[in-house]
Amino acid sequence: MSSTPQVALSEPATPNPIVSFLAWFGELGVFLWRVVTSAITPPYEFAEFFRQLDEVGSKSLPLIAAAGGAIGVVLALETRNSLVRFGAKSLLPTTIIFSVITEMGPIITGLIVSGRVGAGIGAELAAMRVTEQIDAIEASAVNPYKLLAATRILACIVAMPLLTLVASACGVFMGWVAATLIEPVSLTHFISVGFKGASFKDFLPPTFKTSVYGFIIGTIACFTGMRAKGGAAGVGNAATTSVVLSSLFVILSDVILVKLILILFP
């Protein structure tokens, strides 16, 4: 139940920051509970889910591909110098491929999606909140947690590993392009040397950990958007908060996820 008062309110007392911090997490928990309970109850919003999958996934592709490619080039240029210095130039393909696939691809995808999609969802839902569109959905007996939040969060969860694959593929390819411009090497040789001794457990967990990033980005963006207050300033604030918090939580969660992967897939 929303609670946007339509009357002039008296100025609230300055809240205790610790209480506000804990209240924020409490509200996030309640929000998530509403999203999960609404998402598992039929009827399901498949049309909206696929529309959001297109928004989050397809429309992020060019940006993700460009960022992944750039990371591949930078890695090739930076690591080559270091490896040459230590006489380990032959390790260049392996270094690029492992760096891109295990960490750089996933984290860059997470941060890019935090920026593009987090801001987009946060601003869109905040604008819908302050213009009473979310109230109108609720007044039409349609659950906004199901229609707006669950579909977007699920789309982020599904799209993230796919976008990560694209970022990693572009990173590896552009890493090879950069390496071969300095010292020619065939792509097949670069790939076969780079993947030598690798198994699926080296690549699948880092790729699928981005579903957790997707969950974080979608949840934070929907949460900040749907609780926005005020006019244009409220929308701007929701978009900024969404990007800042989702980026921060993506990086913090990465610390935990990397450790978990190392424990579960030694």
Added chain:
Amino acid sequence: MPVTETSKTVDKKAADDSQPAIVIQDVTKSFGSQRVLDGVTFHVRRGETLAVLGRSGTGKSVLLRIIVGLQEPDSGAALILGTNMAEADPAALGAARTQMGFLFQHAALYDSLTVEDNVAFPLVHHRPDMSASEKKDRVRALLHEVGLDGHLDKMPSDISGGMQKRVGLARALVLDPVILLLDEPTAGLDPISSGEIDELVLKLQKQHQLASIVVTHDMISAKTIATRIALMDKGKVVIEGSFDDLQRSEEKFVSQFLHRDL
């Protein structure tokens, strides 16, 4: 949410015209230290239109939000076709809401959908039994009724404020509700557009025999479309009756409000 057993109960209640469709019982609501509704009580039957008038910030819009279940009262109850909106489970709340049409103050059209899709939105979510062509026919008939035949594919941002109100009205009526709630239907409109909206509301009101509540500042609009008027001040209903009753009243606030006497 599809129409459920609970909504059938609501339908039966709606069919009983002897009972008021909307009953507001001693509703209070405060925000912080500010009490915006203080023991508000009234009822509205089918075929009646109650205009709620009052100064800005006296809780008129909050009252509508309590009726539709978007906010809870601190005490008292809003009974819609017998359903207590604050205590209803999600299914009963959904069923009661499908019997209500709500025109928001700024229309609150979905800005990512066309005019036609805005009006179709409740049908898409609540009438799986209707075919796509039936839904289309229903939407087009309503848009014809509100005079917007040639604007189906336009986005809300491409039409005027008055047209947005008409689209909002068509959306509010698309599920054939028993109750119509209008929040400032003529606010921000020029006198001619306001008059057109009033005539439209009056026509739809007669056609559909709705129980309506209109929140407005517009005295001319209230006089045109309302069967009764409730004047609010400081969260209370100061007077409730016909426009003539208000004119005969010797209450200072009523006189000030009607005649702008300071």
